[in-house]
Amino acid sequence: MTQDTRNVNGDSTGTAYDVVVVGGGAAGLSAGLVLGRSRRRVLVVDAGEPRNAPAAHMQGYLSRDGMPPAEFLAEGRRELAAYDVEVAEDRVTAVLPDGAGEFEVTLAGGRSVHARRIVVATGLVDELPDLPGVAERWGRDVLHCPYCHGWExxxxxFGVIASEVTGIHxxxxxxxxxKDVTLFxxxxxxxxxxxxxxLAAAGVTVVEGEVAGLEIEDDRLIGVRLxxxxxxxRSALFVDAKPLPRHGLLNELGAAMQDTPVGPYPAVDxxxxxxxxxxWAVGNATGPKVQVIHAAAAGYQAxxxxxxxxxxxxxxxRTAMEL
Structure with a gap:
């Protein structure tokens, strides 16, 4: 499903693909699946840094509710293999336009490939509040999304740490x-x-004073310490993580950005x-509120x-050549 490309001297310049997908999460794998089924030559490059890796399970994805994220991604890779989509465990370090509307792609491992089109599905990183215990409990009993973890x-x-960005929302x-919610x-x-x-109408208790850390006992959250x-x-704590999108490649390519309440994200159709x-850009590369099911849909559309x-x-x- 791949072919060698050669320069005018006949030297190999790499491998040619119809599409290189940068990022192997739900969005990137979904794009790869659709393109593979379309008989396209596709390379998915995955650095192995999914946003939801700390979570034991993912929820809200019809037919996959409660599935561990790693298992979900492994199943996605198995599906892509049936259509000869190549998945490389590597990192894209550069995407350079070739002057003819296509791209030269460089991987950290030293490989260089050619692509007619690019899908950026690099996602984002959650920057957590700098409080002792938060990072260690992240995705377990320190949470950010009630739609992802509220049922569990x-x-x-509940405890909620107030944020300058989201306020009391x-x-x-x-x-x-x-019904037992305390806002710190x-x-x-x-x-x-x-x-x-x-807050009074919702029955939320409000506590003033800075939070100093968490109380942990027997590997579970038992309280919030001022x-x-x-x-x-408290048994569960909701915090407002700051999303840090991985936009390096898009910035280098000169993609237009649009302002959002949490910073700039690429303007996309x-x-x-x-x-x-x-x-193209899909998944959390286009916004922090994209859940797994939205990311998969975006990859499909792209x-x-x-x-x-x-x-x-x-x-x-072909038409132009025949004229």
């Missing part, structure tokens, strides 16, 4: 999963009158097409559109 910790005593939302203001100094009214030493018994001809574009490009090329 339902009716337990998360504390109000999680009352759907537990931490470094948030002021709330509006409306905030106080909504700087003054007071401990509030409904299929993931960026402002750079021949380059794959279908790329295949159509390549079909038309080949037809137009």
């Amino acid at each position: 910790v339902r009716d337990q005593p 998360q504390a109000l939302l999680v009352t759907q999963w537990s 203001l931490h470094t948030v100094r002021e709330l509006s009158d409306e905030d106080w009214e909504q 700087a003054g030493g007071q401990v509030f018994p 409904p299929t993931g097409r960026t402002s750079v001809p021949g380059v 794959g279908a559109m790329i295949n159509y574009e390549l079909v038309m490009a080949d037809i137009n090329s």
Whole structure:
């Protein structure tokens, strides 16, 4: 399913693919699956750093609810293999336009390949609050998404650390999963009158003072400790992680960005097409609120559109040659 490309001197310059997909999470694998089924030559390059790796299970994906993320990705790779899609455990270090509307792709392992189209599915990294115990418990009983984990910790005593970005929103939302919710203001100094009214109506307890760390016993969260030493018994803690998108390749390619409440993300059309001809972006590379099921759908849309574009490009090329 691949072919060698050669320069004018006949020297091998690498391997040619229709599409190189950068990132092997749900979005990248889904794009690869659609393109493989479209009889395209596809390389998926995966650095092995999925956003949801700390979580024991993923939820909310119809027919895969509760499946471990690693198992989900392994199954995806098995499906791609049936269509001769190549998956390389490597990292893309450069994507350079070749001047003819296509790209030269360099991998960290030293390999260089040619691609007609590029899909960027590099995702993001969650930057956690700098509090002792948070990183160690992340994805277990320190959480950020009630739709991902709320059912598993339902009716337990919740803690929520207030955020300058999301304010009290998360504390109000999680009352759907537990009626015992405590909001720790931490470094948030002021709330509006409306905030106080909504918190009171939702039955949320508000605690002022900075959080110093977590109380852990028998490998589970049992409380939140303030700087003054007071401990509030809690079994689950929701925090607002700062999303750090992996946009290095998109920035180097000059992709247009648009401002969002959490920083710049690439401007894309409904299929993931960026402002750079021949380059698509999908999954968490396009926004922090993309869940696994959304990422898979985005990869599917991108794959279908790329295949159509390549079909038309080949037809137009043959037409031009016949004129």
